[in-house]
Amino acid sequence: MGGTKRGAMAILNGGLIAGTFDILYATTMSYLLGGRTPIWVLQSVASGLLGAGAFKGGVPAALLGIAAHYFIACSAAAVYYLLSRRFAALVVHAVPFGIAYGVVIYLFMNFVVIPLSAFPLKGSVRLPVLARGLAVHMFLIGLPIALSIRHFSKGPSRHETPEEATMIG
Numbered sequence: 001m002g003g004t005k006r007g008a009m010a011i012l013n014g015g016l017i018a019g020t021f022d023i024l025y026a027t028t029m030s031y032l033l034g035g036r037t038p039i040w041v042l043q044s045v046a047s048g049l050l051g052a053g054a055f056k057g058g059v060p061a062a063l064l065g066i067a068a069h070y071f072i073a074c075s076a077a078a079v080y081y082l083l084s085r086r087f088a089a090l091v092v093h094a095v096p097f098g099i100a101y102g103v104v105i106y107l108f109m110n111f112v113v114i115p116l117s118a119f120p121l122k123g124s125v126r127l128p129v130l131a132r133g134l135a136v137h138m139f140l141i142g143l144p145i146a147l148s149i150r151h152f153s154k155g156p157s158r159h160e161t162p163e164e165a166t167m168i169g
Contacts, residue, residue, distance in 0.1 A: 015074030102142025
């Protein structure tokens with residue numbers, strides 16, 4: 001498989017796995033803690049683009065929400081992939097860097113993306129919510145992205161020196 005195709009597969013695979021884990025967590029917890037339906041959860045994602053009107057948008061708004069959700073997840077995977085082309089340690093040490101990347105994603109989404117979006121719901125950050133959010137982003141989003149990038153990255157050949165084996169590209 002060529003480099004470009006491997007990169008696309010790494011990004012798509014990482015984004016789809018992380019996005020699926022994230023949306024399953026969000027829909028499950030929203031139902032268990034607040035009785036919210038999966039359609040409502042997806043509309044809440046769409047509300048980042050549409051504002052409060054997303055909650056009156058029915059299934060079309062929910063479909064926009066799922067598309068936006070996976071676009072964001074694949075974008076996060078693409079950023080990690082691009083960084084991994086420059087910094088081989090992101091591939092070589094995928095587990096700790098993936099976990100750390102999950103923290104970065106959580107902070108970026110909650111303190112940059114959501115405040116700049118049209119998302120109409122404002123809530124306070126409580127410690128249990130913060131802890132769950134960080135854990136989900138660390139282990140169900142950042143880590144799968146990093147492991148996917150590692151899986152699809154070129155492995156060392158028999159002819160490489162140990163120093164060359166740590167260089168990706």
